[in-house]
Amino acid sequence: MSDARFVRVCALTDIPDEGALGVEVDDTPVxxxxxxxxxxxxxxICSHAEVNLSEGEVEDGTIECWLHGSCFDLRSGKPINPPATRPIPTYPVKIDGENVLVSLDPKDA
Incomplete structure (x- = not known):
């Protein structure tokens, strides 16, 4: 991950506790x-239906797609239940003081 290019995307306080914030990083929805x-x-973007996951519920290390109810593990991106069968990409995050930085280089799964 040392070669990863991190960009500031928001302040830490912009992300709600047990919640999500949708942003774009280099035209990629994150x-x-x-x-x-x-x-x-x-x-x-949900791997089952192309809707924003950031509008779903967050609980116990997962995010749920609001449309059909698939949940994804936030660490691995793997779906926990149907109808989704494909994982979603996960990205490296760094916290620098109050800044949240993200790299679009995918994490090693």
Whole structure:
């Protein structure tokens, strides 16, 4: 991850506790999610139906698609239940003071 290019995307306070914030990083939709005291960056597009995951519920390290109810693990991007069967990309996050930085270089799964 040392070669990753991180860009500032928001302030830490912009992301609600146990919630998500949709942003764009270099024209890529990204959901910044705060759950269980950690901040994650995942694709903001559900792998089942192309809707914004940032509009879904966050709970216990997962984000739920508001349209059909698929949940994704925030650490791995893997779907936990149907109808989604494909994982979503996850991205490296750094917290620098009050700034949240994201790299679009995918995490090693």
């Amino acid at each position: 959901a910044l999610v705060r759950s269980e005291g950690e901040v994650y960056a995942v694709s903001d």
